[in-house]
Amino acid sequence: MIRTTYIYIIFSVFIAIAPWVFPESLITIINYAGLFGLVSIGLVLLTGIGGMTSFGQAAFVGVGAYTSAYLSTVSQWSPWLTLFVGVAVAVLIALALGSLTLKLAGHYLPLSTIAWGLSLYYLAGNLQFLGGHSGIRAVPSIDFFGITIGSGRNFTYFVWIFVGAAMWLASNLLNSREGRAIRCLKGGRTMASAMGVNVPMVKLKVFVLSSVLAAVSGWMYVHFQRFVNPTPFGLNYSIDYLFMTVLGGAGFLPGAILGTGIIIALREWLVEFLPLLFGQSGNYETIILAILIIFMLHRAPDGLWPQLIKILNVKEAPKFTELNVTKEAPLERRNVTHFNGESLLVLEHVSKRFGGLQAVNDVSFQVKAGEILGLIGPNGAGKSTTFNLLSGVNPASSGKVTFLGQDITNLESYQVAALGMSRTFQHVQLLPHLTVLENVAIGAYLRCEAGYIKSMFHLERDQESQIISESLRMLKRVGLEKHAYISAGSLSLGDQRILEIARALCSDPALLLLDEPAAGLRLKEKEELAKLLDQLRKEGLGVLLVEHDMDFVMDLVDRIVVMEFGEKIAEGLPEAIQNNQVVLEAYLGSTES
Ligand code: ADP
Ligand code: MG
Numbered sequence: 001m002i003r004t005t006y007i008y009i010i011f012s013v014f015i016a017i018a019p020w021v022f023p024e025s026l027i028t029i030i031n032y033a034g035l036f037g038l039v040s041i042g043l044v045l046l047t048g049i050g051g052m053t054s055f056g057q058a059a060f061v062g063v064g065a066y067t068s069a070y071l072s073t074v075s076q077w078s079p080w081l082t083l084f085v086g087v088a089v090a091v092l093i094a095l096a097l098g099s100l101t102l103k104l105a106g107h108y109l110p111l112s113t114i115a116w117g118l119s120l121y122y123l124a125g126n127l128q129f130l131g132g133h134s135g136i137r138a139v140p141s142i143d144f145f146g147i148t149i150g151s152g153r154n155f156t157y158f159v160w161i162f163v164g165a166a167m168w169l170a171s172n173l174l175n176s177r178e179g180r181a182i183r184c185l186k187g188g189r190t191m192a193s194a195m196g197v198n199v200p201m202v203k204l205k206v207f208v209l210s211s212v213l214a215a216v217s218g219w220m221y222v223h224f225q226r227f228v229n230p231t232p233f234g235l236n237y238s239i240d241y242l243f244m245t246v247l248g249g250a251g252f253l254p255g256a257i258l259g260t261g262i263i264i265a266l267r268e269w270l271v272e273f274l275p276l277l278f279g280q281s282g283n284y285e286t287i288i289l290a291i292l293i294i295f296m297l298h299r300a301p302d303g304l305w306p307q308l309i310k311i312l313n314v315k316e317a318p319k320f321t322e323l324n325v326t327k328e329a330p331l332e333r334r335n336v337t338h339f340n341g342e343s344l345l346v347l348e349h350v351s352k353r354f355g356g357l358q359a360v361n362d363v364s365f366q367v368k369a370g371e372i373l374g375l376i377g378p379n380g381a382g383k384s385t386t387f388n389l390l391s392g393v394n395p396a397s398s399g400k401v402t403f404l405g406q407d408i409t410n411l412e413s414y415q416v417a418a419l420g421m422s423r424t425f426q427h428v429q430l431l432p433h434l435t436v437l438e439n440v441a442i443g444a445y446l447r448c449e450a451g452y453i454k455s456m457f458h459l460e461r462d463q464e465s466q467i468i469s470e471s472l473r474m475l476k477r478v479g480l481e482k483h484a485y486i487s488a489g490s491l492s493l494g495d496q497r498i499l500e501i502a503r504a505l506c507s508d509p510a511l512l513l514l515d516e517p518a519a520g521l522r523l524k525e526k527e528e529l530a531k532l533l534d535q536l537r538k539e540g541l542g543v544l545l546v547e548h549d550m551d552f553v554m555d556l557v558d559r560i561v562v563m564e565f566g567e568k569i570a571e572g573l574p575e576a577i578q579n580n581q582v583v584l585e586a587y588l589g590s591t592e593s
Pocket of ligand 2 (some may be wrong): 384385426
């Protein structure tokens, strides 16, 4: 079995000797692959993993290039100084664009980045101080401790050191607390918020990060090329960057390098070869490349990198395992224990309308510490909607929700989670490609604080160790520890529900909301679950349990609230509810039980 580390080593050796053995033309390709690769790494984070599409990356490259070209020629600043200015300008633009669009779902980011890409191109072409369409000439080379980064060879090392650093930083980031939050952006946003992740903020940070990488690439480009004009920063180049990333494998960092390498080499080769074939030049390479890309993506929809590692039988060394535990100290508890009987959650006359449908109508109840409250009712009664409005997923239309004495009616999901409420979902929300253990670790998000910088330099080892230990402890608690290192998607549906409970517990909540946790469980598993919930109740947790399975509910819960057609029709002890005429009619009247 080969490790990905070996591939990195082989590739580094290749880059180290390449300038000495290859002809100038090939070295130029390698140099450009590095420059484009840097942008592409940003796109892996943004698009492949974060699920956001930007058509403005080339424009961010342009910001880095133009800022540095202008300041280093007209103002004669050192290129090292202009690097920081260029990055700062890119960050400001990304912040402005991002904060306007990232809160909105849908096509706002692609559309606004298209507008941004177009406007930079035309702006640079029309501004006289930036040289208009003929651009800025005589840009100085970068000086690195007395070495001029001018020639092909020096530049190869220079650009690939940056690429290597970017890969290392990005890979560290993805394997961290913040990285797990980034991975939730695609398909797990509701869940991430419920675990305390401020989703729009994470999106903004990733967007800024990708624009920083693009600006750095532009900075290097302009000091290598020694001149700049608007052409390479237009919309078509942004599309190229996307193609390269997707072709290489947008979900994988090495895919960024693979994709850019292949496309740049192919294009170079086609540009030389096609005119010989057709007898005239005419940008045929663009058409051929497009056909090739469509063909390859048809064969390998996830890109070429996953195919390559399958063929070579390469395995990534797992990073998130008990073998990497260096510090055993448990994570700090987040909540002081609450005395039994204390009101944790209070709903007062809450209602929720969806257009013409009154999904929840004037519902009031309380959940206390040290009790399990069952919320039952026929399908469509409004139980899940109630869950969503009290956990901040959908705000209530009217009424008031109080948690631990604080009005949370209008708080966002991640803010409610931060106060100590954690939940599972009726339709499980997991990251199927991550391991069971990594999924549980998402629950620990609120109990740690390592941010982007610490994570990128992997300075949060101790904290990661603690998260691993804590997540394992939670898995043991729910009886899933033997599956810790398989992918979450390969668990049975019943076990996936149990995994969600472990994840919720990992956040050390005061109140646990469970939406139909016993669905799909076998009898024995249900008994185990009941035992666990009973244990949690004894520890002083409040549990709000939505469940269909009557036997499971009646034996376990302290009190029951019954809903039908969005209204509370009964509340009381299990025995009383079982003999309640209204409840019996509601249940007999519906086909579901
Ligand atoms: P339960 O969980 O008790 O089975 P739900 O709370 O899921 O019921 O649904 C209550 C009612 O609200 C149903 O009629 C459902 O179709 C409707 N509903 C739920 N969510 C939405 C939504 N996001 N938009 C519109 N209608 C919804
Ligand atoms: Mg439901």
